[in-house]
Amino acid sequence: MKRDRDFTKNVGYFRNEYQIQYIIDGERYYFESGIRCVKMAAGSVAFIDKRRIPKLNIIGGRYHDRILIEIKEAEFAPICQAVGIDMERVFSQRCGVFQTGKCEEIRDVFEKIEKTITDRGTEQRELRLRMLILNLLVCSSQLEKFREKNFHSASMQGSLEKQKRVCMIADYLAGHYEEHENVDELAGRFYMSRSYLCRIFKEVTNFTVSEYVNLFRIAASREYLLNREMTMTEIANRLGFNSLTYFERVFKQLMSVTPGEYRKQYLGARGKRRD
Structure with a gap:
């Protein structure tokens, strides 16, 4: 999902699904009521727990190019259960922003997801995409070392x-x-x-x-x-x-x-x- 100019959406959004966002280029801001407001730049990953969406929003910023994954629990939970993944627990624990920067391993996962999404002519495309997302959930614990710990990025101190x-x-x-x-x-x-x-x-x-x-x-x-x-x-x-x-x-x-x-x-x- 590309936006070739500064973000000027007039209203917020509300979704009823788990989300994963990855910023390829540009920037956005992640707002969590009473806790933090941080800038997401290239390489940033956000896990969003649908049960906390009323307190979360990813807004503002300049132009950006991102991958947005929305996961329907009713369709995806049985697949997760079959391989021993508690999807509710994963999103509860990982909810937040991870500044992965130029980490090649993380970038490689999202590049494969992007390629699968855009390669519409490939057979079993949906199955491959599901397997890549499952792999991302399985490996999500590795993101903890990249978790954003500062409540505000240095560039936002003026509006603190x-x-x-x-x-x-x-x-x-x-x-x-x-x-x-x-x-x-x-x-x-x-x-x-x-x-x-x-x-x-x-x-x-x-x-x-x-x-x-x-x-x-x-x-x-x-x-x-x-x-x-x-x-x-x-x-x-x-x-x-x-x-x-x-x-x-x-x-x-x-x-x-x-x-x-x-x-x-x-x-x-x-x-x-x-x-």
Whole structure:
């Protein structure tokens, strides 16, 4: 995935899959609420745990050329289990950024993945790709020596204070997403103007405040939807949505299915496993 100019996407993103990203050239920024904001440059690898996606985002930066792998758990977990890999555990332990630089071994793995992806005429292409990704997961423990330990890269020291303030706001929102606090009240809580808060929050996270809060609400709603006793209206009210219609619209926007379809899909899948 190439981007031939500075990154100027207007909204954040939300995915419901495990991700691995590898930067071939250019740069991006990895943001984790309350913990770190680091620059990813050529050779950087990011493992993203789908259960933590509301607190993670890879944003900003200049032009970049990257490999993005999204792994659907339902399709890939059985393959991992067959070879003794606990995919959930791998992404939980490896979640974060690894600055591999010019490590030839890591670069070679991703070059093979890239070649397989682009070589569409090759037979058994998908099988080869799956095997390469499995190999990457098996060898992921070797990445630990490259883990990014600094909270902020040297090139970002000039904006360190802004990053800290946004992290404080993001952490607060992560713990209070069920409440109905508006942006004016939030700005007063952190002693800044509404316009300044909105501007720096979007700059750092690539989300508006309401978009960021809704990520946590939808993540929580997925758990509530597995409780057959809770109605849609009860879930919407508990999570701070001002109407059932708004909850359903936001859920469909982020998850590509309605809350009702999600509940039917996952409760049905659980029933089949029990059978």
